[in-house]
Amino acid sequence: MKSGKVWMIKSFILIILILGCGVLGVSYYYNKYLFFGLIPVVLLLVGYSVYRYVKLHRDVERYLKQISKHIGGEDVKNMMLLPMGVIITNSSREIIWYNEAVEEILNGDEFYGGKLDKITALSFKELSDNQGAIIEYNKMFFKAYHVASTQGEECLHMLYLIDITEHEKVFDKYFKTKPVVMTIVIDSYEEIIKNAKESDKTHVLSEVNRLLEKYIASANGFIQKYERDKYFAVVESYYYQEMIKTKFKILEQVKNIVTSEKIPVTLSIGVGSDGDTIEQNERDSKKALEMALGRGGDQVAVKVFDGYRFYGSASTSVEKRNKVKSRILASAMADLIKAADNVLIMGHRHADLDSLGAGIGMARACECMGKSVNIVLDKKLCLAGELVDYYCKFEDDGLFINEQDALELINRNTLLFIVDTHSPSFLESEKVYRECKNIVVIDHHRRMVDYIDNTLISYHETYASSASELVTELFSYFGEDCTLKSHHAGALLAGIMLDTKNFVMKTGVRTFEAAAYLKRNGADTVAVKKLFAGSMEEYRQKSKIVASAQPYKNCAIASGEGLISKVIAAQAADELLNIDNVDASFVIFEQKDAISVSARSLGNINVQVIMEKLGGGGHQTMAAAQIKNIPADKVKQMLIASIDEYCED
Numbered sequence: 001m002k003s004g005k006v007w008m009i010k011s012f013i014l015i016i017l018i019l020g021c022g023v024l025g026v027s028y029y030y031n032k033y034l035f036f037g038l039i040p041v042v043l044l045l046v047g048y049s050v051y052r053y054v055k056l057h058r059d060v061e062r063y064l065k066q067i068s069k070h071i072g073g074e075d076v077k078n079m080m081l082l083p084m085g086v087i088i089t090n091s092s093r094e095i096i097w098y099n100e101a102v103e104e105i106l107n108g109d110e111f112y113g114g115k116l117d118k119i120t121a122l123s124f125k126e127l128s129d130n131q132g133a134i135i136e137y138n139k140m141f142f143k144a145y146h147v148a149s150t151q152g153e154e155c156l157h158m159l160y161l162i163d164i165t166e167h168e169k170v171f172d173k174y175f176k177t178k179p180v181v182m183t184i185v186i187d188s189y190e191e192i193i194k195n196a197k198e199s200d201k202t203h204v205l206s207e208v209n210r211l212l213e214k215y216i217a218s219a220n221g222f223i224q225k226y227e228r229d230k231y232f233a234v235v236e237s238y239y240y241q242e243m244i245k246t247k248f249k250i251l252e253q254v255k256n257i258v259t260s261e262k263i264p265v266t267l268s269i270g271v272g273s274d275g276d277t278i279e280q281n282e283r284d285s286k287k288a289l290e291m292a293l294g295r296g297g298d299q300v301a302v303k304v305f306d307g308y309r310f311y312g313s314a315s316t317s318v319e320k321r322n323k324v325k326s327r328i329l330a331s332a333m334a335d336l337i338k339a340a341d342n343v344l345i346m347g348h349r350h351a352d353l354d355s356l357g358a359g360i361g362m363a364r365a366c367e368c369m370g371k372s373v374n375i376v377l378d379k380k381l382c383l384a385g386e387l388v389d390y391y392c393k394f395e396d397d398g399l400f401i402n403e404q405d406a407l408e409l410i411n412r413n414t415l416l417f418i419v420d421t422h423s424p425s426f427l428e429s430e431k432v433y434r435e436c437k438n439i440v441v442i443d444h445h446r447r448m449v450d451y452i453d454n455t456l457i458s459y460h461e462t463y464a465s466s467a468s469e470l471v472t473e474l475f476s477y478f479g480e481d482c483t484l485k486s487h488h489a490g491a492l493l494a495g496i497m498l499d500t501k502n503f504v505m506k507t508g509v510r511t512f513e514a515a516a517y518l519k520r521n522g523a524d525t526v527a528v529k530k531l532f533a534g535s536m537e538e539y540r541q542k543s544k545i546v547a548s549a550q551p552y553k554n555c556a557i558a559s560g561e562g563l564i565s566k567v568i569a570a571q572a573a574d575e576l577l578n579i580d581n582v583d584a585s586f587v588i589f590e591q592k593d594a595i596s597v598s599a600r601s602l603g604n605i606n607v608q609v610i611m612e613k614l615g616g617g618g619h620q621t622m623a624a625a626q627i628k629n630i631p632a633d634k635v636k637q638m639l640i641a642s643i644d645e646y647c648e649d
Helices: 003-007 009-030 032-070 073-081 100-106 165-177 189-194 198-217 237-245 250-256 278-294 324-339 353-368 385-392 403-409 430-435 467-475 486-500 509-520 525-530 536-547 566-576 607-612 632-648
Strands: 085-089 095-098 133-137 140-149 156-163 179-186 222-227 230-236 267-272 299-304 307-312 342-346 373-376 414-419 438-443 457-460 550-552 555-563 584-590 595-601 622-627
Touching: 009 032, 085 100, 100 156, 140 165, 165 237, 179 189, 179 198, 179 237, 179 278, 189 198, 198 222, 198 230, 198 250, 230 237, 250 267, 267 278, 278 299, 278 307, 324 353, 324 414, 324 438, 324 457, 324 467, 342 353, 342 403, 342 430, 353 373, 353 385, 353 414, 353 467, 353 486, 373 403, 385 486, 403 430, 414 430, 438 467, 467 486, 467 509, 486 509, 486 525, 536 555, 536 566, 555 566, 555 632, 566 584, 566 595, 584 607, 584 632, 595 607, 595 632, 607 622, 607 632
Parallel strands: 267 299, 342 373, 342 414, 414 438, 438 457, 555 584
Antiparallel strands: 085 095, 085 156, 133 140, 140 156, 179 230, 179 267, 222 230, 299 307, 550 555, 584 595, 595 622
């Protein structure tokens, strides 16, 4: 420890004494009264300085005695010569000693008597980690280890600093240059080239190529086209972080490319960044791309350690007019049905008209192929009880069985159809799903992270209005032996009408073609309309919910009083969309075991993204969430925060 720094107060006291005498001499010459008045002031100042000197002397002596109790003279000498930095502080984090290595780190600064906080704000507890703690000072990095000693009167703390600056520089360079793999696909490629002129095809695709090449080149990477609509790109991690900050602006840039038929050009991008090798990142990027396409495209999906992160997804899925995929999958499904011993069909919990309607349609196809088929359904929780009653007027109710009966029917050759959902946590019975080995999924919702991936066939099309629309298309390719009766056609039509809000929302050309096919097969539109009728009490409840709505950022947020059924909440949310300047509606209502939120949209606002932030999901125009153990007012605050976050994005 440098004694000059400690004892320099001697010189300071001497200077004060000389200055005081000088002031007294001048005052005596000019004014004797002032001279006598200044004498006590000067004496008081000199006395206080002497007091501080004596106190500092005693404090330093006490600190040295404390240190000597902990470490001997040889120890001090050895620590002084250590190549690593050593700092000793008291319990108040006051620095009382450090060695020559620390003097080099301080670069001329001296911290004797100063606080350890000038070097690091980490607590002694944080510094006591067995792995050490990383601290930064003067653009240098150190691994710090802490040891406490309590042998003396006061606990002393020793801090060992190991210089890891070069290691951190190498790690930083490694992180910034780590390769990130991106798999890119043009969502609407088939629609662009179908009827376009050759010149238009060339213009659009060359513009896409130009934008992608420029975008990837700005990230110090390279891009390679490996199929007519697919690209493989590698960029450095540092520039990839910049892409995230700008929310992948390439998604918006490609939308400025206009085709002659006004078809929007959009991209889907899958990113793999956390793998240990390029090969792993390449596999992750393909999985992420599959997730992005399953959620409707026009977005970036990033595979991370704990799941996926998404950017973009502001537009509606483009309807695919080519039915080749439907025909191929229908043939494959027919082969699976014929090879199965028996068939089970299951939708999501609290089955609605679309889930049950699609199930009834698939059940009819299996019956036509001569297979034993049942629909797994909890009638007590079903939201489409009217459809069950309507079906039972024409057929025996043995089609519908509960979970326990379904489990008894399962064997190695049982085929399970899952309709209108693709998440295990939403299924009518997760036990039935776990027991079945042969699974087919038919769904139209944007893909969630926890999707069912152990399928023989996954017919997942987010452009479709409903699962009933997809089943109707498949049915038309099952062969001449498969025919619909009027009540089967009515069930499928009810499902389409529910999810399209009577052919208003998310309705494409193929939706009307499916409806026309059902009408030709005897669908009774009057009977279907009656399935949507409610009681007077339900109408009153719905009216109260609508009346409670409050506007918020082009949204309407309403709350129901007491226990409200999901059907009433959903109908109230639909009703709120009829109000001017309301692009999305949210109804918060209480159920027996949770607070639920029913969300609806006209398409400008993606309610699925908002509900996903609350742990729910659904579709761009229709979604929901359930929150347990949280009161309704808190759920409302969470919903508002989710809307704010969505609007900011």
